[in-house]
Amino acid sequence: MSIRSTRKEEHLALAQKFYENxxxxxxxxxxxxxxxxxxxxxxxxxxxxKMFGKTVxxxxxxxxxxxxxxxxxxxNQALGKIAQQTHIALALGSASILVKEADQLDSFIIARQENPNGVLLANVNAKTSVRDAEKIIAELQADALQVHLNVVQEIAMPEGDRDFHWLANLQELRQQITVPIIIKEVGCGLDQATIHRLKKEGITFFDIAGSGGTNFAQIENARNPQPLAYLENIGLPTVIAAVLAANEDVDLIVSGGIRNPLDVFKGLCLGGKYVGISNTFLQVLLQDNGFENLLQLIKEWQKQLAYLMAIxxxxxxxxxxxxxxxxxxxxxxxIDQLL
Structure with a gap:
């Protein structure tokens, strides 16, 4: 197994280790x-x-x-099946590995095969070229492209990037990619200034991915022989990030620490057009009888969100x-200090 694939599996194991329901x-x-x-x-x-032209x-x-x-x-095979049966959207993990390891395509495309007509989002890092991004989008028949900004994770990662000049590439992606682009953080929160800057470039979708859920600095520190523990507490909390982002009049996705239907409802009340859930669902799937349990959990969340609408x-x-x-x-x- 390659270094990149090994890291992917280490991330899964550490996300499970540090998960707190x-x-x-x-x-x-x-x-x-x-x-x-x-x-x-x-x-x-x-x-x-509606989400990217399809009903969910x-x-x-x-x-x-x-x-x-x-x-x-x-x-991803299980998630594709669950997304298909519950009629909700699915975003895949970073497919940037495919630039170097095309043989890993099956681990991504299986989700589209299981959910041929549903909403599927591809995900790449911010330095992925237009050519590579277009290839990934085409292979996965993706309805939109998440581009993740993960500076803190990269710094904590022992083999991580150290050059974060990303704006020029983001401009090229925006100008040439034909599907919607979503700028996404990975658990440290998008700040208002970044949203404002990228909004000027024509990007309108943002996933704030605030702190409060999976902590990738913590995960990478567990892999790092020289951990940078102080990085684990510098994220922007999800609610604060959402309040600030709402001032920018953009299409907002709220994620980061969603634990239950009330958190989903609050995310929508904060101005989120959609709310994303990762680790809460992942940990259910990783347990015994995980497929059936996650399938039923999502169906239950759908009912409970309808309950909250009525309440x-x-x-x-x-x-x-x-x-x-x-x-x-x-x-x-x-919040008052940042407004």
Whole structure:
């Protein structure tokens, strides 16, 4: 197995090792005002929406996890089947490995084979050339392309990149790639200035991927003989990142620390058009009877999101940002300093 494939499997093992199902994060400091007289009824159709021209059953989706190794083949095969059966979107893990190791394509394309008509997002790093990105998009028949920005992870990674001059390549991708491009962080949060800068380049989709869930600095430190522990606490919390991003009037994906349907609902209330979930779903899949358990969990989340729509008196996803919200004082103070 190659160094890249080995790293992919190490990431999976360490994500499982460090996973905390009830880990506290910024969503716990955000609260919504509920009408006691909602005048609504539970309606599963109310959570259906469009995503990149296709209808999906819910505004939450399976966000980028893995690809490029033997174990990730089985994971992506299962995720493809689950996405097909639940009619939600699926984002694959970074396919940049295919630039050097084309023989790993099967571990990605299996998801499209299992879900031929669903929404599928490809994922590459920010230095991937237009030519390589176009090839990956074509091979996976991807509906959109996630481009991840992961400076902190790369610095913590013992074999990581040390050159982060990415803007010129992002400009080329934006100018020549024909599918929508999503700029995505990987657990440290997108800051407003970066969103504003890339918005000027014509990019309109952003996945904030804030801190509060998987910590890739922690994962890479576990692989690093000289760990940089201080990097594990420099991320921008998801709720703060979402509040700031909402000022930019862009198409927003909220991810990072989504643990339950209420977190999904809060992400939508923060202005997220969609909400992405990675490790919470991955850890269910990795357990015994994981396929059936994750399939049922996603179906249950769909029902519970419809419950929350009814509880808060809502019939339309686009109206959720109008729900009154308030924050615990420590979080509010942080937000106020950054606004």
């Amino acid at each position: 009830e880990k506290s994060n910024s969503f716990d400091q955000m609260h919504l005002v509920r009408p006691a007289l909602p005048e609504t009824s539970v309606n599963l159709q109310a959570i259906s929406t 059953s819910a505004p939450f989706f399976i966000n980028a996890m893995t690809g490029g190794s033997k174990k990730s083949f089985a994971i 808060y008196g809502q019939n339309n996803l686009t109206d959720l940002p109008k729900i009154k919200r308030y924050f615990d004082l420590p979080l509010k103070a942080q």
